[in-house]
Amino acid sequence: MSNAKSAPATPQSPKRGGHISWRTLEALKGASFTWPFLAGFIFFVIIPVAMALQVSLYSKQKSGLGLGEATTKFVGMQNFVEAVKDVTFWTGLGRVALYAIIVVPLTQLLSMAIALLIDASSKRMASRFRIFLLLPYMTPGIVATTIWIYLYSPSVGPLTPFFKMFGLNVNFFSSGMVWGSIGQMAIWGGLGFNMLIMYGSLQAIPGEIIEAARLDGASELRIAVSIKVPYMLTSVALTTMLNIIATVQLFDQPFLFRSVSPQTITKDFTPAMMIYNQAFQVGNLNYATALSIVLAVIMGIASAIIYKLQNREN
Amino acid sequence: MSAATQQSTGIKKSLFDRGDKRRASQEVGESTANQAKGASKWGVLAVLIILTVYAVGPLWWLIVSVTKNKQQLYTTNGLWFAESFNLFKNLHDLFTYQDGIYGQWLWNTIWISLVCSAGVTIITVTAGYGLAKYKFHTRGLIMGMIIISFLIPGTLLTVPSFILFNKVGLYDTWWVMLLPGMFTPMNVYLAKVYAEGSVPTELMEAARVDGAGEYRIFLQISSRLLVTPAATIFLLSFVGNWNSFMWPMIFLKDYHKWTVMLGLQSWIARGTDSQYDLTILVLTGAFISMIPVVLLMIALQRYWKSGVTVGSLK
């Protein structure tokens, strides 16, 4: 009850204009909830980021045969100027943007549908389905990869003959299909995560509202669209943003598909692949860092716009 | 006791009573308001079943594969069992290969994931709660930093983190596995979104009127309303920890400290680079490694069932 001290005796009339107001103290205490996090955040995120940012302002140069020590010099914004002019980078970005426009809404709609469906089924059912639907998310990446390569394989996988039964000749590894194949894998792996976050927000809906709507004769679909969906919007906005970020940083799947469709997926196919290549292959960490920053800024702007749009609909 | 105090106590009581009742009713399998009624119930079920097949179907390959031996893996139908049943032999190999290191990795992963997830849940739920329910002047700044931090590609941070952790003596210690993961900005954001939806400001005001301090309000009232988000964050972070391999790969030197996923990654890499393909061991290891996550999911079920109704206050 040590708290009693901090609570004023007459809470209805908080002291205004005192040397330390009741509201100020409350705010301070509220802020103190975030302090443990902030301490760790500063140490484990902000400091390393600051160290990394510095790198983007320098450049390394060699001379002669390139076998001696490289000289590092401060070049200011030069790496950024180059990044802005880098056609390969922007082409890659255009590619993933186009991909994101298709895959992100698809993932989101499907995840929302699943969250709503689980929410609308009996609790016992819900708990069963939830586990199954979360399994792809829990599947380790290396296993998911191995599985899909097998399923997609034109010569040994089951999907190609399956589509043949419907007269469709599908080669998942062909140039034209690669994006579809990558997108499908991403959707499969991402459903569970999105669904879990969205489902959480559905738990906060007051049962009375839904019961009232039902008494008014609203259909289940109507209830889902006009009552439940608005409650989900914040979590949809969050997962959309995370999805966009993940999409723009697309690396694993295209990297994998490089072997099966090398004529299509080049080393600079996506911005993330290009950054990786610059940092760890070409060995230009300075430029790679500058590219990462440009990419982060663009994603920031895109997320802000989408966030605004969603809030407006709200 | 003032009238206001009585009133707020009343609200608190009714709130929890309602929660308890709901919980009780769910346990006997009664329906709740959110779930669909009538014919649409069957529609919901049918769609859920189709989606479940989509989610789980691909994992069938994994189940079949872990019962095969090395020869059968690529030479028999991937979707059906081979003549001989090798699951037990594979399990034996798994737990004896490299002097039985898999068991050690599994144990490391279990306790690291549990401790780290518990830590991240406490730290981020309190931080998210502070950000959601209190107005203090650094709030906007913190939220801004959190959102910007989503955009930072992880690869950017490995070199600076390595330098930093070496300086402060975190490198190659258990702490490096536990601490950095406890300050995930995404989880703070998630906790904030959920806290906004599930902790009614009116309830906190009423408790203040009662003379409760801010910390006591959190411990005795708000934290109980945040069980669902906490469970969600715990699960997400557990799965994240479970599947992480980059972090231990970079920051742990001694392979006895590795996690399961890093160990499996290393087996798969070594298998493709040398004479002896370890794919079957990797698949068996991955299969076994999914079991604890599924068990955890089942254990956390009850926290999703007990969504507390908060609407009556609005």
Next chain:
Amino acid sequence: MKRSHNMAMRVGAGIAAVATLMGMAACGSTNNAGDTAATSNGPTEIEVWTWSTTGQQQAEAFNKSQNEVKVKVVLQASNTAQQQNFRNAFEAKKSLPDLVQGFAPLTTNVANGWAEDITDSIQPILGIFSDGAKKNAELNGKYYGIPVAPAGQYSISNTDVLSKYGVDAPKTWDELLALGKKSNADGVKIFNLAGEDPSVLMQLAQEAGANWFSIDGDSWKVNFLDEGSTKAADIIQQMIDGKMVSNETWTDTGSLYKFFDSGNLAFMTTQYWSVPNFKTNMPNTSGKWKISAYPEIDGTAKVPGIVTQVDFVPKGTDKAHQEAVMKWEKYINSDEGIEAGRDKASNTVPLPTGLSGDLTKYVKANIPDGFYSNPDDAVDIINTATKDVMGGFNLGPDYDAWFPELQDQWGKAVNGQITVKEALKNTQDFVAKDLKSKGINYTVD
């Protein structure tokens, strides 16, 4: 033949190393605190980085066998993990080992400032390595790495296909092309070209006498289009144009082995360590593969092998630790040390490819029963391939940058979008641009 991305090459090169050394490779050391030589009494402690699991066993045996040097092996998760960890430690100037299992070509190690000049300290043990292996560790007259040779390439041909067309195993690339012209009508391919793996082109170019990078005073001479490269490109181009090749990738393993085992592949080039996996995954054709030497070009028998991974001692390692590293190297390349690295799970020791002594017993131990149709010839052919493997193909100061570009270009060439020659030309242009941006002197012929 090879595995995914640049493994194939590694195969040649590095893998050999790996294999060879399986446990041996890395070494390292010490130094968290920059300690080092300080220990005038007591053993010198060195830290070795490797991703081979048998390194640990060898270290234990070595530590027991003498008390001058104490080796601590740090097991790395994979080749990529080791590369990343080394880069980090190098940036931080902290926690560096004394010996690292190779993950990059020699010139790359030197150009990045990673590798120490070990010319003096390696002298006492140079004799244990073959001439080819020594060439692979030497740059501009100095040793920057531990000598290493790739596993020698040889050929295997499907005997059913050979007898169907009434030919013997192809001895030259021309004979292979001739077989392709006949068998193509029945859909039987004569070679597999994986789109992600240009190592076939590199090896063939090396065999034909190509030299992509050479040092001319203070400047690099870059030439991806010399006579040898052009010859190699022509041969591959004929195969592609004649639709004589398959394009199975090492990523889609099931499909790859199914095709290899289908009887529709007449021929491949490979190396000893791939064969155990072939035997496991190709049950129908096991026993029907005839081993022969790597095909000749221009009538001279050569065994190409390009080393892309060289073990090295990190820059800044002092003399005492370098000498300790050499004692360790001597041990792991001795019969005793190789035996100590016997893999428990498979009960095998790798073929120590870069050594100068007689390796016949190791060659024999690495020939699986029942895979070759002529197992008696296998010992000789693999022995010769191991002894004669070429060395010294310089990959230039920026291999890590241009290899992915060559992969891109190769993928397009294999798919018929550009010619193999154009692929080489484009890669050469890329090299020129990259060297220029780095401030390195070069001329293009």
